Amino acid sequence: MPRKGMSNLCFSPGVSSSSSSPPLSHYPSPSHSIMDRTLDISEPIISKWNPDNTTFARVTSLFYENRSEAMDFLRIVKNLQKAMHFLVIEDSSSEKMIRAQNLMEAAMKRLQKEFYQILSMNRAQLDPESVSTRSSRTSTGSSTSEFDYDEDDNRSGVVPDESVSENDDVLSVAMEDLRLIADCMISSGYANECLKIYKIIRKSIVDEGIYRLGVEKFTSSQIHKMDWEALEFRITKWINAVRTAVKTLFDGERILCDYVFATSDNITESCFAEITKEGALILFGFPEKVAKITKKSPEKVFRTLDMYTAISEHWPDIDSIFSSESTVNIKSQAVTSLIKLGEFVRAALNDFESVILKDSSISVVAGGGIHYLTIDVMKYLSLLADYSNVLSDILADSPPSEKKSLPESYFGFSDSDDSPAHPLSQKMVWLIVVLLCKLDAKAKLYNDLSLAYLFLANNLQYVVVKVQTSNLKYILGDEWLMKHENKVKQFASNYERLGWSHVIATLPSNPTAVDTPEKVKEIFKKFNTTFDLAYRKQSVFIIPDNKLRDNIKISIAKKIFSLYREFYNAHRRKVERGRYSRSVVRYAPEDVGHHLSDLFFGNFEMGSYLSIESATSISSSPSPSLSPSPYRLSIPATSISPSPSPSPSRPSISR
Template identity: 60%
Template sequence: MPRKGMRSLCFHSKTPSYSTSRHPSPSSRDPSVSTPRRSFSDTMIEQSIDAAASLIMKWDPESSAYAKVTSIFYESKREAIQFIKCVNDLQKAMHALVSNNSSTSERLVYAQNLMQIAMKRLQKEFYQILSMNRAHLDPESVSARSSRASTRSSTSDYEDVDDDVRPPGDSIEEVEEVSSIAMADLRSIAECMISSGYAKECVSIYKIIRKSIVDEGIYRLGVEKLSSSQISKMDWELLDMRIKAWLDAVKISLKTLFNGERILCDHVFASSDSIRESCFTNISKDGATLLFGFPEVLVAKSKKYPEKIFRVLDMYTAIAENWPEIESIFSFESTATVRSQAINSLIRLSESVRTMLSDFESTLQKDSSKSLVVGGGVHPLTLNAMNYLSILGDYSNVLGDIFADWNPPPKSSLPEFYFDSPQTDESPAPEIFMRIAWLILVLLCKLDGRAEHYKDVCLSYIFLANNLQHVVSKVRTSNLLYLLGGEWVAKHEAKVRQFAANYERFAWGKVIASLPENPTAEVSPAEAKEVFRKFNLSFDEAYRKKGSFIVSDPKLRDEMKMSIARKIVPVYEEFYKKNRQQLTGSGERNARFYLRFAPEDVGNYISDLFFGTAGSGSRPSSSSSSSHRRRERSTA
């Protein structure tokens, strides 16, 4: 090898060496310094080379069958440490030989040959440690025992180490101990090879082995490259399984896989920032790009499913919430493409959410079904829409990000009270309030139109009360309450009560009007019979026509029945008691015809309302059967 080539190999910018200032050339040496000083320096160089030769040749695989099948780091840790020290001393001796003009080139060639043998040995050791400790250097073990914020020096890693490494046990402590020892061994070998000019050989082995671990880990997490045609052909069940696997993969890969690889890489190659970056980028870039690229491909190529919006929001949340970890783990300039891929996926996911909500709104507005719910109950459109929106309420935080730049409808499109909901520091972004409120308004407008298809105005009001009450209940029992606020709920509850009052006025107004304002006033038998006759007819009609109506919400149902009963039962009871005697006591043949309903019967009939079975087109039955039916309902 030419002298110039050896000189460039032996001189390394980070390699400690004998200083030429301490060993000046003969021309610049102080006359007072005697010749033995130079001889002593030459003697130290010779001793370093000879000491290195003895240990290096002992572990030369080409000259020893024992060395070929045995690992120095496994056989004797102290001798391994001594081996590293000898190689470092040899490096310094070679540096000194080049610097000393009186040194012979033969000695330098000999030292270089020793160095090549030593590097081949260390290369073999590096490979064996990486291969034999795959289980203990898995990212989960590495991330559990260390952090990039605190890495120990190679010197401290070797303090108080026994000659023989204990075989791994089953406990977490033993696994972490073996992991720590292996990491320390790898770091000492890497620093020695890098300082000796053999970084390329060391890095090549590391990249091949560790990249295979990361790629295998990504595959085992269920993440694989899918073509556009594969995704477009997937049904929802399979697609949902893929998304669930991806969500788990993001969580695990950031916590253990990539985090562990970054910790290991930072530790092993702590002496070189450029090598650390190069290794980690080569190992992780493909797997991370595949992982964070999945959402972008999915939203672009998958079919439209109503349920997909929630999975899309889950994926958005997974990236958004883990962004600090993504930015920290992939902080190198060479891993900028990984960060860019994650951001691009966030952008595509947010666009997909906005599109799907627009499609949802369009579906509501275009709904032209004229089907009516029997009894004025809750319409399937209301059930489906509110289930959809209530689940959306669970994503209020990410929806705030997604709709931060959303343009709400003009104020002229919304009622005044949609704009005066109080906002506090803890309230969600106003854009989300407006967006959800707008979608509910679209739904309510469709319900208003649906109510017009009922021929009975009373049933229309029951329908509106039922459906608006369901909307309010869904808001109350979900995170929509946090989004819309208590004032929104109170205003819509007032509208429910107004619908109920309108129903009561149209359905039971005649019954209420048939009773005298003063039920205790003196009236003639003829006047009493006329009051009873009008009440019987109106009550019979109201019960027969309205008895099959349904009120789904138990609380609303009780409130409506109590309101009707308060306006009828007490007045009727007083009038009944006041005038019953004069009809029955005078021997009136048709007294039973006029006194058809006892006060308790009236109360029982009203109690039977809004279950969808009372009345059913038939007239109210006798007092005894009414009481019997009431008892059956109370025990049901």
């Protein structure tokens, strides 16, 4: 109360304080006068709502029945508390003080009841989703309580906003009433009684929310006993739960707690910590247990990355919501789970590298097609590339892969680089190098050198296409792609020389220089024989990639078709006039083009495998039927001189 009010209570206006006045001790002290007035005003309304006095008070809610009277009740309690503060200094054991204390206890019992009723009756409206949707921590943190006003202020209740829904209106009123009651009880010294009710009710809501999201508390032993299908199901439910738990459940509780107990940061933090601790530790502790117990196999890495992503994507919210010292153990648990998940991923990638290195199959792919190892590895790496952001974090502190035992020219990065390569790029390049070196060894299983080079071209082309059509393109970069595209061209060129140079060599570089019919017949016969052999052997070869297949067929056609057509047009008539001309001139230029167009579709399904003995027998099998193929190649008329015969060296990726 202002000092002028106290003066009015102590001294009557118009009466002078002369020497004839009674001693000052005969007048009532200011604190006693304040207490008398406060008790006279407080007792009727507090007694009216004392749940121990009447049935009406026991079954009726003050804030629901008469909100204006509820505001008077809070004001009276506040004034009573102030008056008690003045009186306790002078006479803490006086009859008035005891009477005031009894009234205060009755008032607190009423407010406890009201606090509980508002929390329980408005459980649906005060659910975390409604609170987080309507509010934000920034706005609630700067709000002021309706209870913060002076005696002369106008009474102001919560005025419903017509623009909001009825549910929002109920939510606003409930939140404001909880805040008013909490302020009153805390300032009156009854914080523990208020917090006990709040913690019990709100903790049950958090725990129920965690359970409804499908997150259960498992021991390490229980997780260890689960088969992968059951555990994967639990992981999926956990991933789906994280966003709702962080964005709605914990955030909503944070907002409500900040609002209701805005007058005390310490109370807010300790209360929020107790409400959310158990549920949050169950939620953020699950990934750590999975990472520690589950076998670190390559096929399980993706679910692990999903869990890592779920935490890292919501880390700013987690860091903000659990920012106090009271909740540091919750945030620490989330960090620990990230660390363990990262360790799992690194171990699984190392295990995947070992799987590639340990592949010891000695069968060859029919027709030089795509090896299953190439398909599996590139599918795995392209899926990993979709997690490039989190993988970059996980691999940031990993030591660089050992590269001294593999061809340095294929690693893509050297120690002389001005700046070290990104760890994720290094890891991806390294795994592809391991794959290519295994393919290099498998190419040596082919007895036919041309087929070995075709095998390398097919598989490296598959690698290049997988990189081009996935996020690996952004990880490895254009320089890596260009380098390996050129390597594919080199393998294809080696195949062409080994597979077709002997056919090209049968045709003279200058067709008009041949002058005798005997020489012409000899050239036709040599061409027929070598072309038959080459076609017979390579009719089972396969090139699955359309672009690579067309490029190789066009390249071969340029080198054979134009030379043969020029020789055919120049000397065909010389031979046709003789006996057995049809056995000499077996192919018209169009027939050669048609036969070349038939190539590389193979007689085997892609991915079929043969033993080394079977593959060897195919090369010497009888000539297949030379029936026309529905596929036709447009043959350019450009004349290309034949390439020199290659040396019979073994193909190698490192060359």
